Amino acid sequence: MNSKKSVIAVSIATVALVLGSIAPAQADWKADLVTKGTLTNCIDPEYPPMEYYANGTSGKIIGFDADSSAALAKELKVKIKQLATSFDGLIPALVAGRCDIVWTALYLSNKRLAVADGVPYLETGPGVVVAKGNPKKITDISFSLCGTRIAVQGASANEGLVKAQDKICKDTGKKPIAISSYPKVAETVAALLNGKVDGIVETDVACGDIVNKNAKRLEVAKGYFLGDVSFAVYMQKGSDLTPAVKKAVEKLISNGTLAKIAKKYNLDPEKLTTTGEPI
Structure with a gap:
């Protein structure tokens, strides 16, 4: 009788192991999202080649930032939602909790870092x-x-x-x-x-x-204001999501994912960065 129970127990454990191996991968980070299982990105689709509507005025939002945020969501094992937002409403929307991130060609700036966390991803000026x-x-x-x-x-x-x-x-x-x-x-x-x-x-x-x-x-015109400025993706201040985004962005740069997207939109992959000084 005990031997039968042992066989059954082993069989159950084996089935559980097999099912576990074929189950969808789970995210190895924890953070509350606006919508469970979906990363919501506030984005201003009026800024080609970084973010813009595929047909010019509506529909799917494409561009370096849009595609990169989708790659980020995939890395975090969640879906992506692009939430079109006016430029002056981007950070306020993040602070108010209407989106999880803002990945839309914003400078890494002290003013924004006062109210949000920022992770650099591309040198600009x-x-x-x-x-x-x-x-x-x-x-x-x-x-x-x-x-x-x-x-x-x-x-x-x-x-x-x-x-x-x-x-x-x-x-x-x-x-x-x-x-x-x-x-x-x-x-x-x-x-x-x-x-x-x-x-x-x-x-x-x-x-x-x-x-x-x-x-x-x-x-x-020849010359720039500054030669060492970075775009950054923003999260809520002190968010549990920040370290996960930072780690994911660094991986997407190191494994060539963002470089491939940069080339797609005629941007210089050499300008991808994981560091930057705020202005």
Whole structure:
């Protein structure tokens, strides 16, 4: 009788082991998500090649950040949900708990790190898009911007950088910068093409995309604000998700996953990074 019980026990254990081996892999991290089993990413799909609608105005969101966040979700063994969010509402949405991460071309900045955790993933830096021939002779962000009309996306780190330079212009007795802030990058481009501004201050990846689409009329001015800035993916401050995201991003960089995505969107894989200094 005891031998029969032993056989049954061994059989049950064997079945359990087999079932365990074919069961779906479970995540090796613990964190409460907005939706169980789904990683919700707040993303502003108005910023090619980082994030944009596949058909231009609606539908599936694609781009480096969109694809990378999907790869992150796969690594974390959950599904991905892209939640379209206006640029100025990204961090507020994260803080309010409407999304788990914000992976959408945001600088690693001290202001954002005050309210959220950030993990760097791509080196970048501001550039200036100007009319072909650079009629205002803008060469960098220093005094060549004084007295010019510059468009920026409102509530962006670049807006803050231009305002800081404007103060320097004024403090040194030079002409101020006429700053025009717009909700969307596309509106800054329209302003430049229509002659309302002399230049657009944007990230280098956005500058490249803007010029590629308007090669006959626009170009990138020589020089950048900063040469050592990083984009970062953000999580809620002190979130249990942060270490898991950091580990996953590092793995996705080291195993070549993000490099493959970068090449897909004509970005330089050499700029992928796991470190960065906030601005």
